[in-house]
Amino acid sequence: MKKGIYFLTIGIVLLLLASCTQNEKTKPSEQNIELLISAAASLTDALHEVKTVFEENHDVTLTFNFNGSGKLAQQITQGAPADVFLSASKKDMDILEDAKLLLDESRVDFATNELVLITNEDSSLSIESFDQILSGNIGQVAIGDPESVPAGRYTKRVFEHLGLWEPLESKMVFSSNVRQVLTHVEMGNADLGVVYTSDAKISNKIKVLVTAHQDWHEPIVYPGAVIAETKHPNEAKAFLTFLTSEDGKTILHKYGFQ
Amino acid sequence: MNMTDYTPLLLSLKVAGISTIIVFITGVYAAYFLSRKKFWGKMVIESLFLLPLVLPPTVVGFGLLILFGKKGWIGSWLLEWFNIQIIFTWFAAVIASVVVSFPLMYQSASAAFNNLDHRMENAARTMGASEWKVFRTITFPLAWPGLLAGLVLSFTRGLGEFGATLMLAGYIPGKTDTIPLAIYFAVEAGQMEKATFWVIIIVALGFSTIMWLNWWGRRNVERYKNHSS
Numbered sequence: 001m002k003k004g005i006y007f008l009t010i011g012i013v014l015l016l017l018a019s020c021t022q023n024e025k026t027k028p029s030e031q032n033i034e035l036l037i038s039a040a041a042s043l044t045d046a047l048h049e050v051k052t053v054f055e056e057n058h059d060v061t062l063t064f065n066f067n068g069s070g071k072l073a074q075q076i077t078q079g080a081p082a083d084v085f086l087s088a089s090k091k092d093m094d095i096l097e098d099a100k101l102l103l104d105e106s107r108v109d110f111a112t113n114e115l116v117l118i119t120n121e122d123s124s125l126s127i128e129s130f131d132q133i134l135s136g137n138i139g140q141v142a143i144g145d146p147e148s149v150p151a152g153r154y155t156k157r158v159f160e161h162l163g164l165w166e167p168l169e170s171k172m173v174f175s176s177n178v179r180q181v182l183t184h185v186e187m188g189n190a191d192l193g194v195v196y197t198s199d200a201k202i203s204n205k206i207k208v209l210v211t212a213h214q215d216w217h218e219p220i221v222y223p224g225a226v227i228a229e230t231k232h233p234n235e236a237k238a239f240l241t242f243l244t245s246e247d248g249k250t251i252l253h254k255y256g257f258q
Numbered sequence: 259m260n261m262t263d264y265t266p267l268l269l270s271l272k273v274a275g276i277s278t279i280i281v282f283i284t285g286v287y288a289a290y291f292l293s294r295k296k297f298w299g300k301m302v303i304e305s306l307f308l309l310p311l312v313l314p315p316t317v318v319g320f321g322l323l324i325l326f327g328k329k330g331w332i333g334s335w336l337l338e339w340f341n342i343q344i345i346f347t348w349f350a351a352v353i354a355s356v357v358v359s360f361p362l363m364y365q366s367a368s369a370a371f372n373n374l375d376h377r378m379e380n381a382a383r384t385m386g387a388s389e390w391k392v393f394r395t396i397t398f399p400l401a402w403p404g405l406l407a408g409l410v411l412s413f414t415r416g417l418g419e420f421g422a423t424l425m426l427a428g429y430i431p432g433k434t435d436t437i438p439l440a441i442y443f444a445v446e447a448g449q450m451e452k453a454t455f456w457v458i459i460i461v462a463l464g465f466s467t468i469m470w471l472n473w474w475g476r477r478n479v480e481r482y483k484n485h486s487s
Contacts, residue, residue, distance in 0.1 A: 070446065140346055143428060148446030173346050173428035176446065184428070188329045188343050 009151070033232050035250035037241060038065045038108065040222070042151075042178060044115075045202055046255035054242055055250065058219035060235050068177060076101060076227060083230040086110070087224065089150040099177075103233060106226035110243045111257040113220040114197045115154055115212040120188045123212065127209045130162050133192065138171065142181045142190035145174040148236055150220075152179075156195040157217040161209040166225055180217040182206070222257070266440040267459060269348060272280055272418035275434055277355035278367060281412045285363030290393070293371035305369075311361040315421020322426045326353065343359050350427035354417045359412035366411065370404025371397070390448055403478055408473045414464050 027118075041170055044066050051062045065072070065082065073092040076082050077099060087093045096102055117133075119125050125136055135143070144152025152174065159165040175181045178195050186205040193206075199225035200208050224243060226236040242248050252258075288307065292300060309317055328332040351467040373398065382392045398405075398436050420438040422434045427434040429443060437460045444453035 030434075042275050067448075070374070139343075145443055145446070147449070149441055173430055174443075175429065176424065176442070187323060189323070189327050 002043070013188070014036075029049070031219075032059060032061055033235050034061045034063055035083045035232060035235055036063050036065065037068070037081075037084045037086060037239070038082040039084075039086040040069045040072070041066045042088050042196060042198055043086055043222070044196070046252055046257065049251050049254070050248065052245065053247060054239065055231060058235070058238065058242075060232075060239070062239070068225060070148070081229075082227050083232060084224060084226055084234045086224045086243075088220075088222055090221055090223060091150075093225060096225070096227075101228055103226040103228050103230065103236075106237060107242065108224055108240055108244055109191055110224050110240070111222040111252050113222070113257055114199050114214070115151070115158060115194055115217065116200050117212070118182075118185055118193050118195060118200055118206045118210045119191060119209055121183055121207050123191065123207075125191065125209070128157070129210055130164060130212070133164060134167055139191040140173050140189075141168060141171050141176060142173045142184040142193040143255045144178050144181060145176060145195075149175070151178040151194070151196060154217040158194075158212045161216045196256070197258075199258035266435050266437045266456060268437045269351075269434070270460075271440075273348065273351045273355055277352050277359060277416040278409060278413045280352070280356050281360050281363045282405075282414075285360055285412070286367050288365050289371055290397070291366035293368060297364055307364045310357050311365075313343055315358075315419075316425070318423030319354070319422035320356065322350075322354060324437055326350065326426060328479050346428045346430065346434065348427065351419070351423045351434055352437055353417065354422035354426050355416035358419050358422065359415040362411040363408040363455045364417055366404050366408025367401070370401035370408075373404070374400045375447055403475065407471060407473070410467055414467050416462060419472065 006124060039046075044064075044107065047062075051064075051233075054062060056061070065075075069087040069089050069092040072082075072085065072088065073095050076085060076096060085096065087092070093102075093107065097107065110215075117127065119127070125138070127133060127136060143155045144150070146156040148150040156165060159168060175184065175191055178199050179188075181193045181195050181197050182203055184190040185195075186203060192209075194212075197211070200206060224240050226233060226240065230236050237257065243252075294411065299448065309314075323330065323345070325331055328337060328343065328345060330463055333344055344353065357431060378400065379392050379396050382396050383389075387395070417436075418438060420442065421434075423434075424437060424439060424442070430437060435443075437456050441453050441456045441460070444456065445452075
């Protein structure tokens with residue numbers, strides 16, 4: 001028994017030593033700078049392509065931390081490392097700005113998005129305007145939770161604007177993020193759903209019925225900014241400049257952002 | 259603060275309660291049946307029964323979506339023949355709850371049936387008791403402490419079920435918002451007071467259930483000691 005504990009201790013010590021040396025090896029060298037980018041989950045697909053193009057032209061490695069904007073803002077407020085924050089909502093960026101966590105004058109709106117009403121590709125529903133949701137024989141409507149998901153908040157605004165919120169409320173199913181709304185519609189479990197144009201673009205199992213008018217909700221903008229704590233302010237700024245450049249815009253367009 | 263909405267509490271109790279009844283009947287039956295049989299593949303079946311215990315909630319939820327979605331294997335059939343929709347209803351929460359708590363009930367019941375003194379059952383059989391009578395008057399009462407432990411664990415596990423429930427039942431305030439879902443969405447929305455309120459409720463429920471189980475178990479042991487001395 002004692003022998004066992006002895007070997008166990010040696011084993012743990014060896015493991016610790018091994019992991020230490022590994023860390024030293026993987027530390028970024030001077031030539032290759034690593035930027036940690038906390039980005040809204042809705043940007044996932046677009047940013048993977050941005051990464052490929054950006055890394056070709058810069059001596060920088062991009063590492064992403066994808067999550068809901070609200071959670072990312074919370075993480076950064078509590079001191080989690082990040083060089084750049086790409087948010088899907090103005091509100092979450094404002095929180096960091098008010099807390100003086102952003103590098104001065106680095107904030108920039110790099111994309112906008114729209115809301116679309118979608119249905120399953122096999123669906124026979126013929127809806128050409130939001131008003132027609134009421135007249136059709138509709139089952140359930142999936143949307144993001146209006147209290148916690150930005151897309152859900154915008155969606156509620158649209159339905160309220162059109163006077164559809166109260167008549168439809170009993171048919172609503174709330175999700176914890178937009179991608180879950182997409183899944184519910186893709187699997188045919190919800191007859192209708194409201195997601196961003198950029199989400200609709202990545203799925204071929206759904207079809208877009210109608211786009212919500214920009215005036216029906218507050219603008220859906222994506223602000224980006226450099227975090228004040230960063231050790232690589234120049235590279236971080238260069239990344240934001242790339243996002244707003246023609247090359248960056250082209251990629252974002254491709255994934256449904258404007 | 260508006261605290262008048264107690265639907266999550268009532269819904270959670272309803273979901274966990276019904277789920278526990280289903281799990282108790284099926285779990286006890288499965289454990290009793292398998293404890294008396296030896297056959298090739300028994301280990302495989304037992305492992306399958308216990309599988310939901312070790313799988314991530316997302317996997318259980320995904321599997322249930324495949325089965326009970328509107329286009330799922332069982333879901334499409336129910337919809338076509340009986341016009342019953344499971345997904346996005348409170349009963350979807352019951353199903354999620356049943357799947358994750360069944361292993362706990364099965365495990366407890368199986369241990370209880372395997373550990374009891376089979377000579378008592380055989381004695382009853384020699385006196386001409388039917389199998390049902392043996393089960394009702396000998397096996398079940400002897401196994402009861404173990405079965406009760408399984409019952410309580412299943413109930414508390416059902417109360418706490420979150421991941422698979424969110425995937426299959428969705429979040430519909432007033433219809434499918436069990437306490438764990440209410441807590442999750444309150445935290446996400448930054449409504450810390452509401453979240454704290456429900457956290458206290460569910461901790462109190464869980465704590466008192468376990469306290470009661472411990473007290474009950476100890477009382478039983480004492481009683482047994484007094485009887486035998």
